Amino acid sequence: xxxxxxxxxxxxxxxxxxxxxxxxxxxxxxxxxxxxxxxxxxxxxxxxxxxxxxxxxxxxxxxxxxxxxxxxxxxxxxxxxxxxxxxxxxxxxxxxxxxxxxxxxxxxxxxxxxxxxxxxxxxxxxxxxxxxxxxxxxxxxxxxxxxxxxxxxxxxxxxxxxxxxxxxxxxxxxxxxxxxxxxxxxxxxxxxxxxxxxxxxxxxxxxxxxxxxxxxxxxxxxxxxxxxxxxxxxxxxxxxxxxxxxxxxxxxxxxxxxxxxxxxxxxxxxxxxxxxxxxxxxxxxxxxxxxxxxxxxxxxxxxxxxxxxxxxxxxxxxxxxxxxxxxxxxxxxxxxxx
Numbered sequence: 413x414x415x416x417x418x419x420x421x422x423x424x425x426x427x428x429x430x431x432x433x434x435x436x437x438x439x440x441x442x443x444x445x446x447x448x449x450x451x452x453x454x455x456x457x458x459x460x461x462x463x464x465x466x467x468x469x470x471x472x473x474x475x476x477x478x479x480x481x482x483x484x485x486x487x488x489x490x491x492x493x494x495x496x497x498x499x500x501x502x503x504x505x506x507x508x509x510x511x512x513x514x515x516x517x518x519x520x521x522x523x524x525x526x527x528x529x530x531x532x533x534x535x536x537x538x539x540x541x542x543x544x545x546x547x548x549x550x551x552x553x554x555x556x557x558x559x560x561x562x563x564x565x566x567x568x569x570x571x572x573x574x575x576x577x578x579x580x581x582x583x584x585x586x587x588x589x590x591x592x593x594x595x596x597x598x599x600x601x602x603x604x605x606x607x608x609x610x611x612x613x614x615x616x617x618x619x620x621x622x623x624x625x626x627x628x629x630x631x632x633x634x635x636x637x638x639x640x641x642x643x644x645x646x647x648x649x650x651x652x653x654x655x656x657x658x659x660x661x662x663x664x665x666x667x668x669x670x671x672x673x674x675x676x677x678x679x680x681x682x683x684x685x686x687x688x689x690x691x692x693x694x695x696x697x698x699x700x701x702x703x704x705x706x707x708x709x710x711x712x713x714x715x716x717x718x719x720x721x722x723x724x725x726x727x728x729x730x731x732x733x734x735x736x737x738x739x740x741x742x743x744x745x746x747x748x749x750x
Contacts, residue, residue: 416716417478418505419444421469421493422485423456425574426507430484430534431460432693433705439713444476469493473500480505480716482534486577487587491516494531495523503530505712509591510728512583514736521725531725532715536708537592537654538599538722540700542671545686546656547600549675555660562637562657563597565589566644569651572618584620585640586611586738594734596654597628597636599722603730604628604636608747609738614643626738652701671700 416439420427423445434440444464447453453465466472473481473496480503483493491511494504504524510533511517524531537543550558571588572579578588586609597604606629611621626638648669656667663677674683687699694702708723715721737748 413439413717415439415441416480416713417441417443417476418480418482419446419464419472419476419478420456421446421472421481421483422489422507423447423452424484424486427456427484428459429693429702429705430482430507430709431456432691433702433709434482435460436691436706437710437713439717443478444472446472469496473497473502478502480530483507487512491520494520498523498527498529498531501527501529503532503716504725505532505534506725507534508595508728509587509735510725510732512587514732517729517732521729524725530716532712532721533723533725533728534705534708534712535592535595535723535728535731536701536704537596539704539707539711540654541688541703542667542673542686542700543596543599543654543656545673545684546658546665546667549665549673550600550658554663554675554677555658555665556662558601558632558634558658558660560635560637560659561597561601562639563593563600564639564655565593565653566639566641566646566655567649567651568643568645569649571642578620579618581618581620583739584618585622585642586624586735589640589642590624590626590638590735590738591731593638593640593654594738595723595728595731596656597630597638598731598734600656600658601630601632601634601636603631604734604750605631606747606749607734607737607741609741611738611742612643614641621742624738624742626741628734652698 446466450467457465481497483506609626612623622642624640628636658665666674671686688703741748
């Protein structure tokens, strides 16, 4: 099978890790890069030895023979670039969050369905090694039927340093980290039946909310509490880890700091450390995020080659619905039912 030819649309901070992750896989070939600022496109192209450079998406799609594009541009452009690619018959991989609005995300799914184009959302958090270990443990039934879970991403990490645009984002933590954490909840526990959310803006220098607390009742009856914060000065800084506590009829599963996975029964507690794989290009401090990009890309590649894939556009749209339902709940102070 010939390698799938693809182009990267957007060459900002995350493109460096996304392209490096694609380079770990056989079966793909990066042939072109786009950025509206041509110098930034040239810099990424030089780093990864790519010869074709564009500052026009229209020109890129007209000139290149592509199997798919990987959209790593600003969220406000995701819907536009996805629809442009779909209308040219090019499959789409798009970074999360899918779009800047629920209608925008719906339009992406509809455009790809109409044009018989595959759409995948690059949702890598569910592919983190510790999260996969939690899922495997949960599915083993060692703690019996789970009835409550707490999924937390609380930090004081200065996320605005690497991504300053986040400080200007009107909808912040629920779209940024909430997209990841809601997807983890769906991956572990299935779909939600209801949701209630409250938000705060602690850092007065930013536009959006930096704290959100969400209570969901899942279809299984499980109560899922989601805690999100970029304003939490804690004894131990856990960024970029997602911490999880699941309580079941026969015990509990606790993914805590430094990737320690604890399994407790009425008789004992056992623990194992589930470390991420370290590639040469990852930042060791953030390897749990960076390394998961490879596994996420690998799963998407299977889908592009005709096999099953977890993070399709249709599936991720359910995560997007949770994000915007949380905003609706916070604004109306009401429970949202699905």
